[in-house]
Amino acid sequence: MAEAMISGIVEAELIPAEQIIATNKSNEERLQQLRNKYGIRAMKREELDFSSVDFFILAMKPKDIDEALSSIKDKVTKEQVILSVLAGIPTSYMEENLNEDQQVIRVMPNTSSMLRESATALSPGKHTSMDKVILAKKLLACIGEVYVIEEDKMDIFTGIAGSGPAYFYYLMEHIEKTAKEAGLDEETARQIGSQTILGAAKMMMEQDDTPADLRKKVTSPNGTTAAGLAALEKHGGGEAISEAIKGAAQRSEEISANLNKKIVTQ
Numbered sequence: 097m098a099e100a101m102i103s104g105i106v107e108a109e110l111i112p113a114e115q116i117i118a119t120n121k122s123n124e125e126r127l128q129q130l131r132n133k134y135g136i137r138a139m140k141r142e143e144l145d146f147s148s149v150d151f152f153i154l155a156m157k158p159k160d161i162d163e164a165l166s167s168i169k170d171k172v173t174k175e176q177v178i179l180s181v182l183a184g185i186p187t188s189y190m191e192e193n194l195n196e197d198q199q200v201i202r203v204m205p206n207t208s209s210m211l212r213e214s215a216t217a218l219s220p221g222k223h224t225s226m227d228k229v230i231l232a233k234k235l236l237a238c239i240g241e242v243y244v245i246e247e248d249k250m251d252i253f254t255g256i257a258g259s260g261p262a263y264f265y266y267l268m269e270h271i272e273k274t275a276k277e278a279g280l281d282e283e284t285a286r287q288i289g290s291q292t293i294l295g296a297a298k299m300m301m302e303q304d305d306t307p308a309d310l311r312k313k314v315t316s317p318n319g320t321t322a323a324g325l326a327a328l329e330k331h332g333g334g335e336a337i338s339e340a341i342k343g344a345a346q347r348s349e350e351i352s353a354n355l356n357k358k359i360v361t362q
């Protein structure tokens with residue numbers, strides 16, 4: 097996820113690449129790759145000069161949050177802002193495990209950041225100034241659209257947008273499989289499927305019609321779409337989509353609930 101964000105931010109040219117610093121836990125080869133590919137600075141954690149940083153973006157797995165917060169707690173000042181993209185980690189948990197009045201922002205991007213097409217949510221913590229929220233929004237706008245949301249909507253946002261790209265990739269896997277079975281080659285099937293998803297997404301973004309209106313316009317009485325939609329309904333298509341979103345949102349809630357019990361396993 098961090099690389100997808102780096103790629104989008106570098107591409108946007110809002111800040112010079114050499115002002116972006118990346119670090120990780122131990123994989124030096126990976127740091128070298130990032131340096132070569134994006135022209136950013138990448139260094140071992142021990143070499144970081146904390147005083148030169150405005151925004152820290154945490155992007156480790158949720159299970160690593162405690163170690164990460166304790167390792168930076170006394171090195172960051174109140175003026176600096178800690179953004180976290182970790183699923184299920186509330187701002188209150190970060191605030192409790194950092195020094196008093198620390199400015200934190202919970203962020204949920206997705207991997208389309210790589211092409212600057214993320215749908216990203218942010219929720220500021222209780223000590224975060226409006227100035228810093230505006231700056232964070234500007235930074236995150238480099239990777240796509242940004243939505244400032246109430247933190248109690250972060251789990252459902254994660255279910256829709258953080259995890260969402262995977263549902264579309266899964267859909268495409270099935271489109272490709274079915275197309276192949278009917279004799280189309282995989283590459284052509286991928287292009288046709290992707291263009292169809294892209295076109296439908298643009299219609300929903302650029303037309304005033306609701307998705308239901310758009311669906312009805314495709315559906316001729318007793319036509320091919322009606323047959324396709326009937327099969328989709330018969331096989332629980334709509335319910336499957338709702339359950340996928342709810343399942344991901346519940347997992348995000350579960351990560352939060354398990355934090356204080358110290359049983360985060362992801």
Ligand SMILES: NC(=O)C1=CN([C@@H]2O[C@H](COP(=O)(O)OP(=O)(O)OC[C@H]3O[C@@H](n4cnc5c(N)ncnc54)[C@H](OP(=O)(O)O)[C@@H]3O)[C@@H](O)[C@H]2O)C=CC1
Nearest residue numbers: 097120121122123155156157158160164181182183205206
């Ligand atoms: N993947 C996605 O689509 C999305 C992911 N997220 C969130 O992003 C986070 C990362 O996910 P993902 O990129 O898939 O995970 P990865 O395992 O690919 O990356 C985690 C990175 O964190 C580094 N790391 C671990 N502990 C520390 C530490 N204390 N200090 C510095 N770096 C550390 C690891 O370094 P090393 O390799 O050296 O061990 C590794 O580079 C998760 O919390 C996830 O919830 C959010 C939105 C979307």
Ligand SMILES: O=C(O)[C@@H]1CCC=N1
Nearest residue numbers: 183254258259260362
């Ligand atoms: O699967 C995950 O937990 C992360 C968070 C959102 C997308 N990927």
